[in-house]
Amino acid sequence: MNRRTIRTLATALSVMAALAISGCSSDSGSGSDSGGKAAADKPKPTVSGAFMPEPVNDKMAGAFMVIKNDSGTADKLTAVTSPLSDDLQIHETKDQKMQQVPSMDVPANGELKLERGGNHIMFMGLKDKPKVGDKVTIELRFEKADPVKVELDVKERTYQAQNNNAH
Known part of the structure; x- marks a missing residue:
C-alpha cells in the first residue's frame, strides 16, 4: 500500500511537472508579448499650453501647462x-494656500492641469528675468515615464490660458 501511494504521488507529480513545463514554455512566448505590452503601457506624457507669465521680479515665477497621459x-x-x-x-x-509637494499624480488616461490659482510649478531664485516672447526650457521628470523637455512661452503677466473644454 505504501509503494502504491508513492507510485501514485510520483505519477501525479510527473503529470503536474509536465503541465507546468508546457505551461511555462507557452507562457514564455506570451511573456514577451506581455513584456511588450508593459512597455507599450509605459506612460508617454504629452504637454500642451505650457507658459510662464513674465516674472515681476528675479526671485520667483510660475509655470502652467496640461500634462496628458494617454496610457x-x-x-x-x-x-x-x-x-x-x-x-x-x-x-x-x-484652501487658497500653496504648498510644496514631492510629487503630483498624472492619472492613467487622464491629465494633470497646472493652472493659475491651482497646482503649478514654481521657479525660486531666477538666474535671469525672461521677457514676453522668450522661451524657457524645462524638463519634467516622472516616476515611470522618460523625462519630457518642454518649452514655456513667456506671456504677459495677465495672460490666461484658454480652457480647452470651452469649444
Whole structure:
C-alpha cells in the first residue's frame, strides 16, 4: 500500500511537472508579448499650453501647462529642472494656500492641469528675468515615464490660458 501511494504521488507529480513545463514554455512566448505590452503601457506624457507669465521680479515665477497621459498606467510628476533656476518646486493649492509637494499624480488616461490659482510649478531664485516672447526650457521628470523637455512661452503677466473644454 505504501509503494502504491508513492507510485501514485510520483505519477501525479510527473503529470503536474509536465503541465507546468508546457505551461511555462507557452507562457514564455506570451511573456514577451506581455513584456511588450508593459512597455507599450509605459506612460508617454504629452504637454500642451505650457507658459510662464513674465516674472515681476528675479526671485520667483510660475509655470502652467496640461500634462496628458494617454496610457493605461498612472504616473507621478516627481521633479522639474531648468537652466533658469536651480530650485524648481511642485506646488499644490488647497484652501487658497500653496504648498510644496514631492510629487503630483498624472492619472492613467487622464491629465494633470497646472493652472493659475491651482497646482503649478514654481521657479525660486531666477538666474535671469525672461521677457514676453522668450522661451524657457524645462524638463519634467516622472516616476515611470522618460523625462519630457518642454518649452514655456513667456506671456504677459495677465495672460490666461484658454480652457480647452470651452469649444
